[in-house]
Amino acid sequence: MSTSGRRGSASVVEGSWRSRRLDREHSLGLRLTVASVAAFLVLVPFALLALLVLGAWPPLFRLDASVTDALHGYALDHPAWVRLMSGWTDVFGPGPMRTAVGVVVAWLLFRRAWRLALWAVTTMVVGGLLGALLKLLVGRHRPDLLDPVARAAGFSFPSGHALTATLAAGVLLLVLLPYARHRRPLRWALWTAALVIAVVTGLSRIALGVHWTSDVLGGWLLGVAVVAATSAAFATWRSRTGRRPTRPVREGVEPELAEPGPDEARRGHA
Numbered sequence: 001m002s003t004s005g006r007r008g009s010a011s012v013v014e015g016s017w018r019s020r021r022l023d024r025e026h027s028l029g030l031r032l033t034v035a036s037v038a039a040f041l042v043l044v045p046f047a048l049l050a051l052l053v054l055g056a057w058p059p060l061f062r063l064d065a066s067v068t069d070a071l072h073g074y075a076l077d078h079p080a081w082v083r084l085m086s087g088w089t090d091v092f093g094p095g096p097m098r099t100a101v102g103v104v105v106a107w108l109l110f111r112r113a114w115r116l117a118l119w120a121v122t123t124m125v126v127g128g129l130l131g132a133l134l135k136l137l138v139g140r141h142r143p144d145l146l147d148p149v150a151r152a153a154g155f156s157f158p159s160g161h162a163l164t165a166t167l168a169a170g171v172l173l174l175v176l177l178p179y180a181r182h183r184r185p186l187r188w189a190l191w192t193a194a195l196v197i198a199v200v201t202g203l204s205r206i207a208l209g210v211h212w213t214s215d216v217l218g219g220w221l222l223g224v225a226v227v228a229a230t231s232a233a234f235a236t237w238r239s240r241t242g243r244r245p246t247r248p249v250r251e252g253v254e255p256e257l258a259e260p261g262p263d264e265a266r267r268g269h270a
Contacts, residue, residue: 042228046221053140053157053214064212068143072209075149082149082208089204092197094160097168098124104175108257116254119234120171127167127226131160131219143209150208158218159211162202166223169194174231177252187250198223 052060075082090096101124108117140157154160173194180186202216234253235246246255 042221042225046218046225049214049218049221050134050138050157053218054138060214064214067206067213068145068209071207072143072145072149075207075209076147085204085207086150088200089161089208092161092165092201094164097164097197101168101171104172108175111257113254113257115234115237116175116257119230119253120175123171123227123230124164124167126230127163127223130222130226131158131163134158134218134222135160140212140215143212145209148209150210152205152210156211157215158222159202159205159215160219161205161211162198162216162219163223165201166198166220167226169198170223170227174227174248174253175257177248177250178255178258181251181255181258 075085101120105117105120108114108120135155135157138157139155142152142156173190176190177187180190198220202220205211206213206216231248231253235248238246238254246253
């Protein structure tokens with residue numbers, strides 16, 4: 001084959017690959033491309049933030065210190081605020097959030113949604129391992145306050161509470177959204193609950209003076225990136241089994257979960 005022929009063939013293949021990646025109807029098309037790009041775009045600011053933390057960038061340190069000092073002063077003057085934040089951080093801490101996901105995984109196994117249960121477990125485990133590894137690699141110390149209102153052990157970046165809350169809220173949201181895809185108020189309620197859990201849990205760690213602001217921001221970013229990446233991987237599996245593309249932000253990662261199974265369908269027609 002001539003050189004021009006090979007170039008022409010290569011351009012056709014390349015054009016075909018690009019067109020498939022942007023095709024709304026293709027199994028590995030636009031939605032999967034958007035999910036993959038989203039995961040990458042979230043990882044970029046996380047990586048930049050981690051580098052700034054490792055390098056002890058003075059402007060970031062000053063920002064962290066100013067926020068911590070302001071919130072610590074408020075906490076010392078308002079014991080009720082401390083009790084509220086302590087209660088929240090306990091209720092939505094890593095242990096309770098992992099337990100909640102575990103309950104949902106058990107329910108998915110009962111429903112025989114094996115791959116969805118595996119996705120939920122994988123998301124939590126991968127995110128948790130990444131968070132623990134990064135804590136050791138970065139080795140950042142927590143705020144050292146003269147009169148602390150709370151204490152926490154271990155390294156600081158990224159915040160384990162913020163990371164776990166984001167992972168769990170994302171998993172629970174994407175599992176439950178199929179039941180709200182035709183009910184907009186319920187869908188908004190699920191999204192609001194997920195955001196409130198992730199955001200307030202992270203803020204509670206700053207308010208109690210056990211994390212810097214950038215620690216919590218890092219936990220949020222890493223959590224979102226992991227959920228986006230595992231969701232994209234799950235979408236790839238769906239496409240390879242011939243299932244239709246999904247809109248995760250509207251109908252979750254497995255819309256068929258809300259559809260009646262064979263036994264339920266038979267009971268409904270009885």
